[in-house]
Amino acid sequence: MVRLNPRILLNNSLMSLEYTEIPVVDWTLAERDKVLFLTELRNAMINVGFLYLSNHPIPMDLVDKVIDLTPKFFDLPQEVKNSIDMSKSPHFHGYLRVGGEANDGHPDTREQFNFGGDRTCRFEEGKPEYLKLQGSALWPEDTVLPGYRDTMLDYYQRLEDMSWEFMAYVSEALGLQPHELCSLFDPDRSKLQPRCKVFRYPACPPGPSGRGSGIAAHYDNSLLTYLLQVSDQHVLQVQNHSGDWVSVPPIHGTFVINLGKALEKATRGVLTATIHQVISPPVGARYSIGFFSSLAMHIRIAEVKFDFPQEVWDMKKARDERTGKDSEKEFEFAPKDHQLAAEIVLDEKIRTHPLATLRYYPNLFDQYFPNGLPTHLLAH
Numbered sequence: 604m605v606r607l608n609p610r611i612l613l614n615n616s617l618m619s620l621e622y623t624e625i626p627v628v629d630w631t632l633a634e635r636d637k638v639l640f641l642t643e644l645r646n647a648m649i650n651v652g653f654l655y656l657s658n659h660p661i662p663m664d665l666v667d668k669v670i671d672l673t674p675k676f677f678d679l680p681q682e683v684k685n686s687i688d689m690s691k692s693p694h695f696h697g698y699l700r701v702g703g704e705a706n707d708g709h710p711d712t713r714e715q716f717n718f719g720g721d722r723t724c725r726f727e728e729g730k731p732e733y734l735k736l737q738g739s740a741l742w743p744e745d746t747v748l749p750g751y752r753d754t755m756l757d758y759y760q761r762l763e764d765m766s767w768e769f770m771a772y773v774s775e776a777l778g779l780q781p782h783e784l785c786s787l788f789d790p791d792r793s794k795l796q797p798r799c800k801v802f803r804y805p806a807c808p809p810g811p812s813g814r815g816s817g818i819a820a821h822y823d824n825s826l827l828t829y830l831l832q833v834s835d836q837h838v839l840q841v842q843n844h845s846g847d848w849v850s851v852p853p854i855h856g857t858f859v860i861n862l863g864k865a866l867e868k869a870t871r872g873v874l875t876a877t878i879h880q881v882i883s884p885p886v887g888a889r890y891s892i893g894f895f896s897s898l899a900m901h902i903r904i905a906e907v908k909f910d911f912p913q914e915v916w917d918m919k920k921a922r923d924e925r926t927g928k929d930s931e932k933e934f935e936f937a938p939k940d941h942q943l944a945a946e947i948v949l950d951e952k953i954r955t956h957p958l959a960t961l962r963y964y965p966n967l968f969d970q971y972f973p974n975g976l977p978t979h980l981l982a983h
């Protein structure tokens with residue numbers, strides 16, 4: 604996740620006004636009128652970067668089961684949640700209490716449970732450390748929360764399938780062959796483990812400095828994020844190009860899809876990652892689940908290039924001009940964009956999870972934390 608300097612947000616407010624609501628894209632339109640579907644999708648992806656997906660292929664009875672189980676997971680006794688704490692996973696799966704991520708500046712006010720589909724860990728002595736990123740997740744015993752693991756894994760598997768199909772549609776919407784953007788994933792699915800994160804944002808009544816922050820303004824690092832808003836709280840907001848916060852209220856039966864940095868880089872700015880935030884709910888906890896589709900581990904994003912047709916470049920140019928960006932400027936990569944995607948993910952995980960690093964990556968721990976554990980973690 605990329606935290607933002609508040610000044611960047613301020614400067615944006617000088618720009619011209621953009622969208623004020625989030626478009627809804629109907630998955631089934633692809634079968635009825637493919638051309639219209641792709642046109643709507645292209646508009647949502649290039650000009651907004653946030654959309655609701657309605658009539659999606661995930662069965663609603665499964666979604667309802669997931670919705671029912673989500674608060675039940677967080678209602679488990681604290682010892683049960685602690686027994687699957689992320690500090691016990693070399694793959695950075697598991698539970699994080701409120702404030703459990705060592706983010707600087709803006710502590711998030713949320714609890715979370717991270718998991719991925721069943722994968723074999725391919726790490727062996729002498730092989731790159733990033734191979735430890737993948738492996739089986741930590742789950743509560745089935746006796747304490749019957750059906751949780753199976754339901755969540757079923758949900759995950761179906762979302763993973765949908766994320767491939769959706770990416771193929773995005774590829775076509777941008778004038779490419781369906782498989783082209785899917786080449787950002789690993790064709791061997793056993794080598795790709797997108798992360799799924801279940802969140803609980805506790806209520807935080809407005810204080811003297813305004814409303815609390817569930818998660819501060821940020822971009823996602825994913826290619827695309829598929830978000831299920833589990834509870835009916837109007838606390839998710841996206842920032843449009845003019846700097847205004849646009850509410851993304853839950854719509855039952857939809858996913859919210861948002862564009863992450865990896866897809867912005869892969870498309871060299873044809874698509875742009877969207878800034879969003881969650882305000883703490885004033886009363887009652889808020890729950891959501893994010894599925895973060897991710898780049899194949901072997902990809903170096905700065906080496907990826909797609910041959911978009913002129914009309915797509917023209918739409919990008921028109922958007923940039925409308926939003927006050929230099930439309931002629933070449934996309935600029937950061938030095939780390941030449942590294943393997945897996946190395947970048949590991950770097951981010953190590954920085955944000957010192958306890959798991961101490962246990963499972965001792966060599967990297969000394970390198971990243973030469974002064975030992977940050978003081979707030981010393982009690983562990």
Ligand SMILES: O=C(O)CCC(=O)C(=O)O
Nearest residue numbers: 802818823839881891893
């Ligand atoms: O919980 C939400 O609605 C959004 C979460 C989010 O933006 C994130 O975890 O990156």
Ligand SMILES: [Fe+2]
Nearest residue numbers: 821822823879
């Ligand atoms: Fe996000």
